[in-house]
Amino acid sequence: MATCANLACALRWRRIVTALGQSIGVSAATRLYFQGVTANTVLPGGIIGGDIWRVTGLVRQGMSKLQAAQTVLLDRVSGFWALSVWATVALLLTWSESPFQAPAPLKALYLLAMASIAIGPLVLLPIRAAQSRLVLRTAWISLASQLLTISAFLACMLALGLRVDVLAIAALCAGIFLGAVVPASIGGFGSREVASLFFLSTLGVGVESAFLISVLFGLLATAQGLLFLLTLINQGGLKTKGR
Secondary structure (H helix, E strand, C coil), rough: CCCHHHHHHHHHHHHHHCCCCCCHHHHHHHHHHHHHHHHHEEEEECCCHHHHHHHHHHHHHHCHHHHHHHHHHHHHHHHHHHHHHHHHHHHHCCCCCCCCCCCCCHHHHHHHHHHHHHHHHHHHCCHHHHHHHHHHHHHHHHHHHHHHHHHHHHHHHHHCCCCCCHHHHHHHHHHHHHHHHCCEEEECCCCHHHHHHHHHHCCCCCCHHEEEHHHHHHHHHHHHHHHHHHHHHCCCCCCCCCC
């Protein structure tokens, strides 16, 4: 599920790149995207290394640095937008019989934050029309990829024998995954674990279990990065061609 989620993300990113005027094939975009996954898991700085790798790959193919960086930013925004949509829906569905052990004001603040992001593209449409349309045009891919990612996180919980409230986890994953974006980490390890401890504690999950769930989930990305690194070695190096 985690691999399929990344494949969907690669397709979404390609659509954004082509919409901004750079021609790139499906195989080239997928290869460059997974090279970014490899960079994320072997270099310090969380997602920053992989994002720089993707930007560099597009620049080598003739795209300007500004536009290349914009494709990665829009890709990230689209992904987190989809997470906020799932979180908002899940929070609303569980509001009357809330499984969260958290103060009502804190829960309301979290819902407000997620709902604000969810309606963001519509609100910003008159101001940032092109960018908002790109997010909305790739919405179905983003929603599908994040549903797969949430499912992978749920599978990690089930692997540890924990009882799972599906809607509650869907509501919290936005906050947990946002933690992995913080640069103060290595391959996403560190900040995501802190976020997992905080958010999963609202469901009564113990410290050890929350930590192990987050590490196990992170290893899914590490495994993909290592597998693609082996493929790159077999191909003779980390070089991306524009075909």
